Amino acid sequence: MTKKKNLGLGIDIGGSGIKGAPVDLEKGRLADERLRIPTPQPSTPEAVAEVVGQILDHFDWKGPFGCTFPAVVQHGVTQTAANVDKSWIGADAQKIIHAATGRKAIVVNDADAAGAAEVEFGAAKGHKGVVAVITLGTGIGSALVHRGRLMPNTEFGHLEVDGHDAETRAADSAREREELSWEDWGARLTRYFGVLENLIWPDLFVVGGGVSKKFSRWHPYVQTRTPMVPAELLNEAGIIGAALLAESD
Structure with missing residues (x-):
């Protein structure tokens, strides 16, 4: 699925599952049934990035995408690690995911992503x-x-x-x-x-x-x-x- 106008893709990384789907950015709802894959254990950056790539491939998504993470995220770097492997602390998540998937990732705190969605659409x-x-x-x-x-x-x-x-x-x-x-x-x-x-x-x-x-x-x-x-x-x-x-x- 190449990027279409008014269509984006989001991935939500959690301690137990990694979920993703294309999103209709005009209506603020999923444009396809979401895919959920269990979070790998241990949940190292490389292992998680591989699962992110699987979700992108499932939807044949070629463009940039957004990715949430349960941590403080400063300019793409994860500064904390809640419910995931501690090797994420200080990791350049955006670079790691980009290198693993070949697609540009914008990594943001999970609560920030939910908040932005509630203000725009909820x-x-x-x-x-x-x-x-x-x-x-x-x-x-x-x-x-x-x-x-x-x-x-x-x-x-x-x-x-x-x-x-x-x-x-x-x-x-x-x-x-x-x-x-x-x-x-x-x-x-x-x-x-x-x-x-x-x-x-x-x-x-x-x-x-x-x-x-x-x-x-x-x-x-x-x-x-x-x-x-x-x-x-x-x-x-x-x-x-x-x-x-x-x-x-």
């Missing part, structure tokens, strides 16, 4: 203010967008709140691990979001992650001055956002 579409997209899962991911422009590599999940790394207390994994009620978890989220909004004063919170599908069950227990809505693109947000950011690079 729950915050058309919003002109400061939008904070927060994903509640194993950890807490974050993306900050102002007037449609992404401010990359925010790590708001690691704010210190009451002496704790926020995600160790307020992530969905903490709720499950401690068997918290929705009300008790809501109290922790209230505290977390309160600290965050006092730092950045956003106009809107968009909350993603699997628990966003249960928004009505826990949101009544979260008190913020900032409006809060659930994400809309869910599991496709990373792929869509990666393709979008590659197109705008």
